[in-house]
Amino acid sequence: MMYAVEVFVTYKESILDPQGEAVRNAIHRLDFEQVKDVRIGKYFEINIEKTEEPIEEVVESLCKNLLANPILETYRYNIKEVN
Amino acid sequence: MKFAVITFPGSNCDHDIYYAVGTVMGADVDFVSHHETSLAGYDVVLLPGGFSYGDYLRCGAIARFSNIMPAVIEFAKAGKPVFGTCNGFQILLEAGLLPGALKPNAQLKFVCDTIPLNVCQTETMFTNAYEKDTCIQLPIAHGEGNYYCDEETLAQLKENKQIIFTYAGENPNGSLENIAGITNEAGNVLGMMPHPERAMEELLGSTDGVKFFQSIINHLRKVTV
Numbered sequence: 001m002m003y004a005v006e007v008f009v010t011y012k013e014s015i016l017d018p019q020g021e022a023v024r025n026a027i028h029r030l031d032f033e034q035v036k037d038v039r040i041g042k043y044f045e046i047n048i049e050k051t052e053e054p055i056e057e058v059v060e061s062l063c064k065n066l067l068a069n070p071i072l073e074t075y076r077y078n079i080k081e082v083n
Numbered sequence: 084m085k086f087a088v089i090t091f092p093g094s095n096c097d098h099d100i101y102y103a104v105g106t107v108m109g110a111d112v113d114f115v116s117h118h119e120t121s122l123a124g125y126d127v128v129l130l131p132g133g134f135s136y137g138d139y140l141r142c143g144a145i146a147r148f149s150n151i152m153p154a155v156i157e158f159a160k161a162g163k164p165v166f167g168t169c170n171g172f173q174i175l176l177e178a179g180l181l182p183g184a185l186k187p188n189a190q191l192k193f194v195c196d197t198i199p200l201n202v203c204q205t206e207t208m209f210t211n212a213y214e215k216d217t218c219i220q221l222p223i224a225h226g227e228g229n230y231y232c233d234e235e236t237l238a239q240l241k242e243n244k245q246i247i248f249t250y251a252g253e254n255p256n257g258s259l260e261n262i263a264g265i266t267n268e269a270g271n272v273l274g275m276m277p278h279p280e281r282a283m284e285e286l287l288g289s290t291d292g293v294k295f296f297q298s299i300i301n302h303l304r305k306v307t308v
Contacts, residue, residue, distance in 0.1 A: 015231070018191050042140075066148075069141055069177070071184040072231060 001050040005059055007077045009068045010041030042067075047082075055079055084303050086112040087125040089155065091146045096132035096169065096280065103280035104129070108296045117149040126303055127164045128155055130171025132224075132278060142185065142227050143173030152178060164208055164299055165272045169225055172264070172274030180272050181265060182240070183232030189257025193226040197288060199251035200263055200277060204244050207266060208302035209273045212294035218251050219291035221277035228276040230258035230265075243268055248275050 011017050017039050024038040044067060048058060056079070063075040086104045090097045097114065105112040115122065122128060136145035146152070159165045159180050167175040175181045188194060202210055202217045213219070232240070237259065240246050248264035256276070264275025279292030 015186070016189075018187065018189055022191060066140070066144065069144070069184050071233075072186060 002082050003048045003050065003055050004080045004082045005044075005046040005048055005055075005077055007044040007046065007059070007063060007067055007075060008041055009044070009063070009073050009075045010039055011072055012074050015072050041073075050081075084110060084127075084300065085125050086110055086127045086129060087115045087122055088112060088129045088131055089117060089151055090114050090131070091117045091133070091135035091149060091174075093135045093137055094131045094133035094170070096278065099278070100129050100131045100168070100280040103283045103292065104296055107283045107293065108300065110296075110300060115151065117146070117151050119151050120154055122151075122154045122158050125158075127166070127299055128158050130155075130165070130167035130174050131280075132169030132171060135170055135174065138170075138227075141173075141177070142170060143175075143177040146170075146174045147177040156180065159267070159272050162269060162271050164302065166209065166299070167272075167274040168278050168280065169228075169276055172276060173227065175272060175274040181267055181274050182236045183230055183265070185227050185276075186229040186231050186257075187227050188225070188229050188255070193224070194228070194255045195222075195224040196255065197222045197282075198253075198255055198277070201249045201251045202247070203249055204247050206244075207247060207270055207273070207298070209266070209295060209298050210247060211301055212297040219294075220282065220289045221279055221291055222281045222289075223255060223277050225256070225276055228256040228258065230256075230262040230276075232259065239268075240265060245270070247273060248277065 020038040020040045027035045059077050068075040088097050088101050104110050199218050202213045205213050205215050245266045249261040250263050254261050266273045279295035282289035282292035
């Protein structure tokens with residue numbers, strides 16, 4: 001039994017994202033003035049084998065200790081069981 | 084008195100700092116590979132600039148898991164001098180040896196320049212050879228040097244006099260309060276974006292880095308006498 005895990009890491013709301021702003025400005029050049037805000041983040045696809053350790057704890061630990069820098073970033077994830 | 088320069092895959096200022104300490108300052112210095120697990124016999128650890136592990140994930144994030152890092156952390160916890168410049172600073176932050184984090188430069192440009200710096204504290208093991216209220220010239224070369232920490236951490240940095248270097252002119256990367264270099268609370272771990280090891284000879288435009296390494300040597304002489 002395996003888990004397919006998707007992790008999304010983005011800057012916290014309080015952190016400015018100059019890359020996102022640069023992309024938003026480029027979008028405005030495409031005449032999509034209705035686009036008001038762009039935030040750029042990272043996306044991970046991770047396959048994890050089922051063990052006795054609860055999967056949420058495994059993913060939390062990965063996020064906190066490596067995938068995100070908690071000083072700047074926040075994360076969320078989706079966990080799906082696969083065969 | 085012996086210096087260790089830790090080399091990670093992708094370090095590219097390791098030879099600069101080795102030359103600065105070994106040839107210009109005349110001290111004993113070795114390269115220590117990231118594969119090693121011991122720092123026995125060394126008095127100072129230097130983490131060089133560069134792009135360790137290709138800056139994958141975040142600058143310094145992968146280097147933190149190198150074999151040598153538990154020894155570096157132990158060395159730091161023992162109160163011995165640890166210095167990281169540029170990527171070395173990023174690694175020290177990721178390893179939790181210094182507070183805060185570095186973001187991409189606010190203007191999204193890699194900056195490569197020589198800039199004026201305030202030496203804010205001269206009572207440290209890294210700056211004791213500088214005069215009080217000195218302004219020095221050091222090179223910078225980085226894309227992610229935009230220092231950030233929360234308000235509580237900033238208040239602690241100020242209260243404990245952990246802000247050692249600030250940008251004296253235009254802020255080159257958007258860093259909070261013009262911060263260029265900080266120490267840990269104990270004062271034995273220093274990280275900074277500028278490169279003192281590239282300002283060691285008149286020929287290269289500045290010798291303002293010499294007093295930086297002289298400070299560490301002064302400190303060690305005092306400790307060992």
